[in-house]
Amino acid sequence: MGSQKARIIGWILRDGHIHSKRNMITVVQKYKSVLKKLIPDFQDEFRMGCSHFGVYIMNNCWRLRIGSAFIKFVFTELYGIPAGCKYSKIRLPPILFNTDHSTRMFFLTAVIEGDGSFTFAKAHGKTYSMVSFQLRNETFVHSLCELFKDMGFHPAKCGSRIRGDYGILLKRGNEVFRFIQDALLYMVHEIKKRRALEHLEILEKSG
Incomplete structure (x- = not known):
């Protein structure tokens, strides 16, 4: 691919x-x-x-x-x-797990630009950076988490089955920073690109 x-x-x-x-x-x-x-x-x-x-x-x-x-x-x-x-039947094509880093980033960036965003969330008394989606498909988010893990990240799945919205929580600040920096190279959505840059600035200021 x-x-x-x-x-x-x-x-x-x-x-x-x-x-x-x-x-x-x-x-x-x-x-x-x-x-x-x-x-x-x-x-x-x-x-x-x-x-x-x-x-x-x-x-x-x-x-x-x-x-x-x-x-x-x-x-x-x-x-x-x-x-x-x-x-509800949508899954990640298995072939994605056999592609290089650049190809995976093209895919993940498109998913985020299509219907996702970079936000912050609170959990266990701490604030984390999060890649969030409005999804009704929990399995899709699970497979996205597996792709993140295969790329060396440590994501956690979050959200509610009742509300039907799920997200991917990246708890390690250096990983969030690295992912957003990388994603900016592949973005075509100018508005979401600006928001990603703003998110990056907040992370830089927070140390």
């Missing part, structure tokens, strides 16, 4: 949808500029022309629509991403 494909999969898993009855993939985002930056990844990875893409607004959100039977086949059959509304 290459870096561009890893980023595409990250966006699809967090902000995307593979249609069950049509040969189509849709990625939803609040900002049109972010979606337009994803198009070159699809074009380079799959050698697609402009006619396969459409960007439009619906329900106050921008949508990138990609029409291709081949791409649908790649993601559903080769990487096991379910088509249709089967969010």
